Amino acid sequence: MSGPSGFHPSSGSLPPVIQLRPYQQRWIDDGARFKLAVKSARIGFSFGTGIESLLDCIERPTTWTVLSASKAQSVEFVDLAQKNLKAIGGVAELYPEEPFADIEGLTSITQTRLQFPNGSRLIALPANPRTARGYPGNAILDEFAHHQDSHAIFAAVARQVALGHKLRVLSTPNGETGKFFELAKDLGLTLGVAPSPNPVLKQAWSGHWVDIHLAIQEGCPISVEEMRDLFKDEEMFGQEFLCVFVQARGAWLPLELIANAEHDGATIDWPAGYEPVGPLFAGIDVARDHDATVMWIDELVGDVAWTRAIIVLHGTPFPEQHDILAPLVRMTTRTCIDSTGMGVALYDYLNKSCPGTAMGINFAGTNDQGVKLKTDLAVRIKKNFESAKSRIPRHPAIRQELMAIKREATATGVRFDAPRIEIESPVAGAKKQKVYGHADRFWAKALADLAAASAPAAVAAVEQGEGVVRPERRGMMSEITRIGQTTHDVLVDQGVVHERRSVWPR
Numbered sequence: 001m002s003g004p005s006g007f008h009p010s011s012g013s014l015p016p017v018i019q020l021r022p023y024q025q026r027w028i029d030d031g032a033r034f035k036l037a038v039k040s041a042r043i044g045f046s047f048g049t050g051i052e053s054l055l056d057c058i059e060r061p062t063t064w065t066v067l068s069a070s071k072a073q074s075v076e077f078v079d080l081a082q083k084n085l086k087a088i089g090g091v092a093e094l095y096p097e098e099p100f101a102d103i104e105g106l107t108s109i110t111q112t113r114l115q116f117p118n119g120s121r122l123i124a125l126p127a128n129p130r131t132a133r134g135y136p137g138n139a140i141l142d143e144f145a146h147h148q149d150s151h152a153i154f155a156a157v158a159r160q161v162a163l164g165h166k167l168r169v170l171s172t173p174n175g176e177t178g179k180f181f182e183l184a185k186d187l188g189l190t191l192g193v194a195p196s197p198n199p200v201l202k203q204a205w206s207g208h209w210v211d212i213h214l215a216i217q218e219g220c221p222i223s224v225e226e227m228r229d230l231f232k233d234e235e236m237f238g239q240e241f242l243c244v245f246v247q248a249r250g251a252w253l254p255l256e257l258i259a260n261a262e263h264d265g266a267t268i269d270w271p272a273g274y275e276p277v278g279p280l281f282a283g284i285d286v287a288r289d290h291d292a293t294v295m296w297i298d299e300l301v302g303d304v305a306w307t308r309a310i311i312v313l314h315g316t317p318f319p320e321q322h323d324i325l326a327p328l329v330r331m332t333t334r335t336c337i338d339s340t341g342m343g344v345a346l347y348d349y350l351n352k353s354c355p356g357t358a359m360g361i362n363f364a365g366t367n368d369q370g371v372k373l374k375t376d377l378a379v380r381i382k383k384n385f386e387s388a389k390s391r392i393p394r395h396p397a398i399r400q401e402l403m404a405i406k407r408e409a410t411a412t413g414v415r416f417d418a419p420r421i422e423i424e425s426p427v428a429g430a431k432k433q434k435v436y437g438h439a440d441r442f443w444a445k446a447l448a449d450l451a452a453a454s455a456p457a458a459v460a461a462v463e464q465g466e467g468v469v470r471p472e473r474r475g476m477m478s479e480i481t482r483i484g485q486t487t488h489d490v491l492v493d494q495g496v497v498h499e500r501r502s503v504w505p506r
Contacts, residue, residue: 009055022218024048032206037170038189043215050081057120063137067127069146074124132156138166145174173245192244212241251403263391266307282335283447286343296444322349329354336447377446378416401441
């Protein structure tokens with residue numbers, strides 16, 4: 001089913017004045033409800049997508065919304081569509097600078113609209129989560145890899161196409177991050193080679209892959225040699241024209257290592273009703289205003305650490321952080337807590353209420369061998385990933401922060417640190433506050449690994465099948481989850497921002 005009416009336009013209905021290349025014809029004639037294209041720059045995919053939407057608008061009353069990475073790009077999309085409409089003998093009224101309004105009221109955003117005599121509309125807007133929720137109907141995400149807040153935009157668009165409408169997602173690559181990369185990877189389109197068959201079909205999706213070489217074979221007049229000489233950067237040339245997703249460079253934990261540790265059995269939210277079979281170990285990286293306090297909880301099953309929960313708290317006062325985290329700390333055999341600088345305040349709270357379980361770690365200190373603790377933590381987490389002893393959830397924010405840590409040479413050796421980065425919110429909403437991370441999940445996971453390594457007696461007891469005594473009874477997690485949700489609601493009333501409407505972010 002391609003839409004509510006079941007109709008899908010065909011390139012065969014176009015007059016001779018519109019000349020299409022074979023890959024554009026395949027894209028237009030593909031009747032899949034959801035389509036994605038990983039494509040070279042400047043080969044006319046936006047042109048083909050505009051033709052498809054025009055034919056659909058002419059055939060029946062419908063709405064197409066195109067979201068581009070910028071206002072200029074969205075206007076260009078509609079301008080080109082209007083020129084093509086005239087070429088095929090169609091008519092529509094152009095409204096170039098309309099104010100955009102939604103259920104929350106009028107905004108400063110402007111939209112460009114083509115209004116057809118039969119009531120159809122083609123509306124172009126700059127991409128953001130609010131405009132993505134503007135109009136139910138068919139949607140086009142143009143150059144989606146370059147959209148900011150891509151996860152929130154996609155979540156909003158998914159709502160708008162839910163009632164049988166179509167979705168078109170197309171872009172040149174833009175690194176191994178963001179929602180476009182995730183969608184393309186799921187379709188097997190991120191390997192830098194054409195899939196077989198091409199397009200590839202998976203559930204409701206059809207994935208097209210067209211690099212510059214395939215486009216040239218099918219008539220695109222671009223010179224590879226000229227473009228390569230113009231770029232003088234093989235990596236960027238590969239991303240723009242060869243459909244190669246540039247890998248992050250210099251990451252202490254390479255993407256391949258992280259991907260190998262990702263497992264569907266690892267969870268961000270504690271599984272409902274789950275009772276652990278092994279001891280729980282946790283790490284807490286502490287922040288107050290700019291960054292997040294993150295608690296990472298692992299269950300040790302044999303010698304493998306399975307992530308069971310990751311709690312992220314933004315802008316939460318330390319007494320309230322304590323109230324949320326203390327019941328979880330008491331669930332663990334040991335929790336290592338960042339007690340550096342401001343972290344000492346939360347550590348003092350937790351050490352008092354969770355005696356014998358909380359362990360303070362000063363990042364500025366050294367271990368027994370005189371190695372800096374941050375170096376010790378970074379080396380340990382990498383060894384555990386390399387030896388396949390960590391199982392972590394699949395999530396872009398986790399991957400982003402684990403890859404953020406870089407090893408840098410200094411006059412006194414090496415140091416491990418990361419830039420402060422803005423973390424995308426997966427929530428489809430309108431107004432939101434910016435949320436930042438400073439590799440908080442990396443250090444929380446590293447502290448959890450240290451907690452497990454510093455409690456060998458508990459590990460040995462599990463391996464020998466002996467019981468492990470915990471300060472809290474099993475089955476408490478469901479109760480704590482409810483407490484966490486209630487606490488969150490109170491925090492929201494006080495204006496505190498979290499990643500999701502839960503202290504158990506997905």
